[in-house]
Amino acid sequence: MELTTDRLLLDRLHPDDAQALYACRADPAVARFQGWRPASVAEARAFIDTQAEPAAGLWFQRAIRLRDSHALIGDLGVCLPDTPGDSVEFGISLAPAHQGHGYAREALHAVFHQGFDVLGWRRIHASVDPRNTACMALLQTLGMHQEAHFRESLWLHGEWVDDVVFAILAREWQAARPL
Template structure:
């Protein structure tokens, strides 16, 4: 097997992404209470790999990524809060992580407040993250892992153009049950950039 020809461009020093209604930016300490409002909701956490979180839990889990824009390294990743431009409210967060630099691939994930549902904000935010992953970070492949019972996230992955590549049946003991896992993916060459 030969070495991969893929080379990542340097990570940006700062990162902020704007859409018509949203601003995606690295999270800071002052976002913890707003994040805990939705990450502390048991319904929101039903399909997430953590139980409801307090500000201290969030700091412990992803605090090393405060303000970070670098995907590389053992603990690398990028967490961006989703801020609604009209009122400055943090309505969710996005993650780009599990970088495979030789394959130019990473995983994406999202957590969005139920208060923001039904207005297309999650779709707008995830499209902006996908666009950033391909355009800014130079990635060539993105994946997402979703429990098939999480119908909103499945629909969101499909809305942004991700294709279902695999369905693993009862592959993991998760929150008291054997859960299935869907794997979605998207290649840069199949992506239609946002305007």
């Protein structure tokens, strides 16, 4: 999946992205809400090497780059379902310097459009720590609805954390056409 928006390019992670990926994912403000944080640039590079083409039941990461400079500003993970028609899950990370500029919304809008309007996905969902209020607000602006709040359901970085699930159906996306 390679997507282009007005300001962004979503494409494969490359080995030379390892330093920027490490810097983003190891930043405490980002790592706090992510299940994976690399311990080194070498670990980030090894992770990049594992990224293959999208396959059912597996997560794949895509780079979020500024379109003009191709600078890596974050990454987007997608997990395609094992069974066609089941829900597609996603997660997104942006470097703190690039948060608050609408990049995450623009990237997700492109993914939702591709998934719903081109690939025929039925449902997209995301799991978020409710302390990440900016992410929850973002998901709501995309037309996603909170479906569940699981209390202390995940062990993450040495503590039990809550997990909130947001989702949107294809028919809701097509009716709302956000952005």
